[in-house]
Amino acid sequence: MRRIVPFLLIIAVSALASTEAHSGENVWYSTLVPGWGQVRVGHYGRGALFLSGELVALTTLAVADIQYNRAVEQYDRAKASYLHATYIGDAVGEYTLMHERWNSANDLYGIRQTALYTAIGIWAVSVVDMILFDPEEEPPLSISARPDGFLVTGSFSF
Amino acid sequence: MRSFAWCVLGGIAALCISCGKDHRDLPTGFAYDPPPAPTNLVVTGGEELSTIRWSYPVPDRASIREFRVYEYFEAYDMIELISTTTDTVFVDSLLIGNLGYCYKVSAVDTSGFEGWRTGSVCAFVRSAR
Numbered sequence: 001m002r003r004i005v006p007f008l009l010i011i012a013v014s015a016l017a018s019t020e021a022h023s024g025e026n027v028w029y030s031t032l033v034p035g036w037g038q039v040r041v042g043h044y045g046r047g048a049l050f051l052s053g054e055l056v057a058l059t060t061l062a063v064a065d066i067q068y069n070r071a072v073e074q075y076d077r078a079k080a081s082y083l084h085a086t087y088i089g090d091a092v093g094e095y096t097l098m099h100e101r102w103n104s105a106n107d108l109y110g111i112r113q114t115a116l117y118t119a120i121g122i123w124a125v126s127v128v129d130m131i132l133f134d135p136e137e138e139p140p141l142s143i144s145a146r147p148d149g150f151l152v153t154g155s156f157s158f
Numbered sequence: 159m160r161s162f163a164w165c166v167l168g169g170i171a172a173l174c175i176s177c178g179k180d181h182r183d184l185p186t187g188f189a190y191d192p193p194p195a196p197t198n199l200v201v202t203g204g205e206e207l208s209t210i211r212w213s214y215p216v217p218d219r220a221s222i223r224e225f226r227v228y229e230y231f232e233a234y235d236m237i238e239l240i241s242t243t244t245d246t247v248f249v250d251s252l253l254i255g256n257l258g259y260c261y262k263v264s265a266v267d268t269s270g271f272e273g274w275r276t277g278s279v280c281a282f283v284r285s286a287r
Contacts, residue, residue: 072181079185087264087272088192095188102184109181 027130034126041134050126057119064112071108075101192273193265194218196225196246201261203281207251210261212276214246223268230260230278237262237275255285 030037035050078101082094142153196212210227227248228237241248253259260280266272 068181075181082185085190086270088190088274091188091190091192099184102181105181 024131024134026134027127030126030130034123037130037134038126046129050122050129053122054119054126057115057122061112061115061119064108064115068105068108068112071101071105075105077101190271192271193222193267195274195276196263196265197276199261199263199276199279201259201279201281203259203283205284205286206253206255207249208253208259208261208281208283210248210250210263210279212246212263214265218265221267222265223270224266226264226266226272228262228264228275230262232260232278232280242266253283255283258282 026037026040028037029040030050033051034054035047035052038044038047038050075098078094078098082091082098085091085094144151144153194215196214198211198213200211202209202211212225214222214225222244224242224244225246225248226239227241227243227250229240229250230237240250250259250261258280260278262275262278264272264275
């Protein structure tokens with residue numbers, strides 16, 4: 001988990017820099033809370049989808065993380081008992097228990113990682129969605145069809 | 159803005175690669191090589207004592223530090239270590255007569271690791287006349 005934080009910070013700072021450069025305020029809202037920017041521009045369905053998806057993913061992540069940490073503690077205890085066993089009968093029993101605990105921890109690890117990547121994915125999609133489809137932002141160059149040809153429009157801000 | 163989108167996706171890809179397993183690797187293989195269990199356990203009941211004998215393969219004797227003699231309480235499926243010996247015979251004395259006593263024996267190697275215990279063998283101990 002500690003390794004994830006710097007990446008999230010990098011992305012958040014990049015989002016901030018990006019929004020400052022392009023004045024897309026809603027991107028920053030979506031960076032803070034997935035779906036918030038979409039709600040601000042009136043895309044309530046999409047915003048609710050991002051927000052509820054993020055909440056479900058984060059809740060699953062929190063529960064799975066607690067259970068995973070508990071499972072790792074149990075695995076460490078079983079491993080220590082196995083490594084310190086001095087009777088073959090105890091060693092065999094602890095070896096089996098250690099395998100069961102490891103499998104349990106491994107399963108919970110998988111659930112935790114899935115929830116983590118889902119949360120990050122929803123957040124990233126929400127931010128990218130806001131960047132690409134923010135109606136506040138004028139495209140710098142656009143082309144439209146006219147009966148007598150094409151109209152090319154350029155815009156700039158200062 | 160598109161470059162930022164690529165930055166986000168690149169960051170996520172790097173994140174996926176950087177996340178290794180947090181729980182430690184499982185020890186592979188069973189690391190214990192126990193000494194063989196004693197064989198031919200015989201318990202003979204006497205007057206307020208019982209004599210416990212067993213045999214052990216001579217080639218394995220060099221790696222054995224001691225034998226552990228346990229009293230086995232059949233009703234509770236519990237054992238109690240009553241003595242250790244380097245011999246293959248042990249006399250359990252000062253017993254209460256007119257009762258049955260059960261025993262198990264195991265071998266302990268020089269590294270202090272105890273092998274499988276034998277099955278329990280019981281004998282009836284008489285009262286002193």
